[in-house]
Amino acid sequence: MTENLTLQMDDYLPLRDVVFNTLREAILKGELKPGERLMEMHLATKLGVSRTPIREAIRMLEHEGLAVTIPRKGAQVAKMTEKDLQDVLEVRDALDALAVVCACERMTDAQFVELKEAMKAFEDATRTDDVRKIVETDEAFHDVIYAAAANPKLENIINSAREQMYRYRYEYVKNPSVYAQLIAEHKTIIDGFDRRDVEFLKKIMHTHLANQINAVREVIREQK
């Protein structure tokens, strides 16, 4: 009689995590701008919690590279310089290469199907005006590859690197003239996996990433 009392205890999340996710989203979407101060009391009242979970969330953002805090002066949304971007891209380039090598070896048939579906979803999204959806489906496409690499540590690190450029990348994707190229590149990537051609894939991934650099750089220049 009481078996359905097993309530949803598993969807409990500490407030610090809720706050963390909220702030993270806000930063990535640009609602909180680079350089903007993160004042504890302000955020606390805005989110309807006390300062304690805010502070813990800020510590987490800090380690994610999304916030910077100066002792006794408080935290602010991390700014990225052009050099920072260059550095992150350099790293991500290397990690993307590793990811395709691993994924090429380890991708299951199911994952390959998933990849083709993700490709389709992205293509569909570009036909809408929903930039958010476009960005998400693009990310999802790459997520499949990273998951196929079957290396959670790698996935984490790539995600954190990705996250650091995300804010700027958003602007890049707003420009519809790049859709055709992105779609073409995704198709080529699928082709590469079909043939399990590692060297080819490494090259493509590199190009794919490099294409973003100038656009993102542009956005960064404007910021300052």
Added chain:
Amino acid sequence: MTENLTLQMDDYLPLRDVVFNTLREAILKGELKPGERLMEMHLATKLGVSRTPIREAIRMLEHEGLAVTIPRKGAQVAKMTEKDLQDVLEVRDALDALAVVCACERMTDAQFVELKEAMKAFEDATRTDDVRKIVETDEAFHDVIYAAAANPKLENIINSAREQMYRYRYEYVKNPSVYAQLIAEHKTIIDGFDRRDVEFLKKIMHTHLANQINAVREVIREQK
């Protein structure tokens, strides 16, 4: 008369950072063992602070991969499985390769001198019984290379990967029979930089890392 009153206001560190460093050290040195619970009150009284900075430090350890917390149950020192180690090594291998490519391009003469000095310091350290000093000088040698890569983001990520194996690596270095090999490899690395031979360096770094795998794997097996 009063010019030397300028006191050291710059060495202030929030307690959370002090606690973070303390716990981090303790974990890396093995004083806090994998799986050991990190109880807030216990740590707080032991370190003579309140729970607040402890909690913030734990959030930081968490994001460093050194602690894992389960909501409402508390944090514990992160355990590493063999698979985790494999994964981290795979990543580090790729990043090391990137680091030597960058360092090869960008290493200054001063840094090359530094590298040779670090080599010497390590060689000296192996002649003592001070395992701590041996580990430190070995790390310092690699630090010079990473610094020469002139990519702080890369440096950060490598450090965090490095940190995750550090605990296990400690055991490896305790065995004096590996010193000779390590010294030889360091010499070869210097040689590679002298000739700016990127491909050669990539290979050497890979070997250098691979040599540690089995030893560390052994230690991990014992743990469980």
Added chain:
DNA sequence: TTTATTAAGATTGAATACAAAGAACAAACA
């Protein structure tokens, strides 16, 4: 003996309180 049940204690989650540092602004002085 084994399995449920439950009460007590321990531990984490979150809010609040208080102290200390920093920022902003105004009054005093050159």
Added chain:
DNA sequence: TGTTTGTTCTTTGTATTCAATCTTAATAAA
């Protein structure tokens, strides 16, 4: 006018408090 000093207000750092949940150990029931 411009600089300096003092005062007040804001904000962060840390400690403390209270509530919720988990663990445990003891007790009761099978």
